[in-house]
Amino acid sequence: MSQVAYRRLSVEQRRSQLLEAALGLFATRAPEDVSLDDVAAAVRVSRPLVYRYFPGGKQQLYEAALRSAADQLEGCFAQPQTGSLTVRLSRALDSYLAFVDEHDAGFKALLQGGSVVETSRTTAIVDEVRRSAAEEILRHLQVPDSGVWLRLMVRTWITAVEGASLIWLDEGKQPALSELRDWLVDHFVGLLVTTAAADAQCAEVIxxxxxxxxxxxxxxxxxxxxxxxxxxxxxxxxxx
Amino acid sequence: MSQVAYRRLSVEQRRSQLLEAALGLFATRAPEDVSLDDVAAAVRVSRPLVYRYFPGGKQQLYEAALRSAADQLEGCFAQPQTGSLTVRLSRALDSYLAFVDEHDAGFKALLQGGSVVETSRTTAIVDEVRRSAAEEILRHLQVPDSGVWLRLMVRTWITAVEGASLIWLDEGKQPALSELRDWLVDHFVGLLVTTAAADAQCAEVIxxxxxxxxxxxxxxxxxxxxxxxxxxxxxxxxxx
Known part of the structure; x- marks a missing residue:
């Protein structure tokens, strides 16, 4: 670890390193219990160096860490356009749920807000993750012009994935992650079939x-x- | 309206009247744009009278209004234990969605948090609504000892109802409320069938x-x- 600190890192590499350390700390402690000193100590650099990258202090670091978490979550649904729908969804959920598993407290903080960051800005970040995930899924479904039912269906499923992830953490990470993933894929198929019973576009898609x-x-x-x-x-x- | 203000109201009646007025205001404006003067004006009483009921000022009034909204939402799922499951769910959703429709901005504020109230306390109130709704549904399913899959299924559906309500508002209240209700009932049945494919307790319940x-x-x-x-x-x- 000390090896890493003494290596010469590019500005981008150093920034990523600090963000990853911050995410790691926010993943195990409440935002209010994480200090800039903790982040500095985690990557064995000085406090002033952390401030040089995040002059806004803890608030800025926290928002940047949330931003980075959101980018990673958004990326999950941007899977290659190959394989059947359920294969793509399984791949996307594998990345999404691995992130939830690894950053459990950080994921909770992102979705439930903290007392450190301004709520409206957190809400906007979370909303963007949801929107971007929904757009990616509509792209996988190859529907350029989605109607209200298909959008409602896809967006509701995204909410369900997010909710199920929080419930999974709350239930002490039960059932097994692979079972949760398969259930969420089944859920998507089931919900698409359900919606197809009421809407012609969904019937065509399914x-x-x-x-x-x-x-x-x-x-x-x-x-x-x-x-x-x-x-x-x-x-x-x-x-x- | 002025008639109401001059009537002698009991302490409880007056409190309810102020809360209902506050909810009405929070339903059309952001919390930060609602003042105690607005609430006083809405029920034609003096500002000091509002303060007598809510000495903590706007913060206390806002929390009490959220509390009252949460109580109303929790009450929706406490339906009489008569009729088939889908009849009960339809009744519950009729009350829930009527509340969403009537208090649209207030419902959004409750779920997405505001900058006025401390986030952790809003989160706790929202969590309680979800938990209580899940317990009521498990009671309707007559399962005293629910396993992890059934709990996950019911709790995820509650999240989906909440998410779909927010999406419905975001989509300009489309589709029609009765169609949304029927779809959410179908969603419950579909999700229970889906989960029954993986879990014996759910298979027995369905x-x-x-x-x-x-x-x-x-x-x-x-x-x-x-x-x-x-x-x-x-x-x-x-x-x-």
Missing amino acids: GRALAVEAADGAVGDFARRVAPVVLEATHLLAED | GRALAVEAADGAVGDFARRVAPVVLEATHLLAED
């Missing part, structure tokens, strides 16, 4: 998406597990 | 719930609309 899913993939597995549950309620299909 | 749903009710309607979407993807059911 039709296109399901056509390229494989029987031995996530949706096939999901369909086989759901079938017995649904088949027990065929009395509901009878026309009245 | 089995019990579906048994008392009628073919001409919400789930029957949902099932008939979903069937064609799902039947287009039977290739996924093939065992590999």
Whole structure:
């Protein structure tokens, strides 16, 4: 670690190093319990050096750390346009949930706000993560002109992913991360099917998406597990 | 209106009247743009009278208004234990969404925090609404000892209801409120079915719930609309 501090870092490298250290500290302590001295100590530099990068002090460092967390979360959904929808969603959720797992307290602080940072600015950062994630997903769905139902569906699912992540932390990180990921993918498929029952654009999207899913993939597995549950309620299909 | 002000009100009545007026003001303006004078003017009483009820001034009034909004939202899910699950959820959502519609800006302020009130206290109030709503729903599901999946499912759906309400406001109150309500009920059923595919307790709960749903009710309607979407993807059911 001391090795790193004595290496000559570029301005960008040093800034990233300080932000990563700050995120690490915000991940284990409340923002009000993290001082600039702590950040300086974590990367073995002097307090004045931290101030040179963040002359606004703790407030600026905190916002920059949130900003950096938000950038990382936004990046999760910008997956390559290859593979089926559920493969892409699984990849995106793997990055997203790994971030939640690694930065647990920091993720909570980002979403629930802290007493250090001005709330309206935190809210704007969080909103931007949500919007950007929704746009990426609409891009994966190849819908340039999304209607109100498809937007509502995608945006609501993003909220659910965020909420489920917080609940997962609150439940002591249960169930296992891979189970949570698969459930969130199932949730997306289920919600898209649900919305397709009310909206033609969603029906078209799910039709296109399901056509390229494989029987031995996530949706096939999901369909086989759901079938017995649904088949027990065929009395509901009878026309009245 | 002036009639009301001159009537002799009990302490409780006067307090409710002031809170309702404050909620009304917070519903159309940002918290920082609402003064105690505005509240006093709205119910045609003097500023000192408002101070007598809320000696802590605007901060106290704002928190009390949030508290009152939270109580109303919590009450929505405390529906009588009669009728099928979807009938109960529809009733609960009717009250919840009516509140969102009526107090739009106030609802946003409650969930996104304001710069007036200490964030950690707002967060605690919002958390309590979510917890209480989840407990009420678990009571409707008649599960005294809920496992991690059922809790995750119910709590995630609550987050989705909240998120969808905010998105609905952001989308200029589209789609129609009754369509949003029906979609959220479908979402609950869909998510419970999805989770039942992974968890035995949820499978038991959905089995019990579906048994008392009628073919001409919400789930029957949902099932008939979903069937064609799902039947287009039977290739996924093939065992590999």
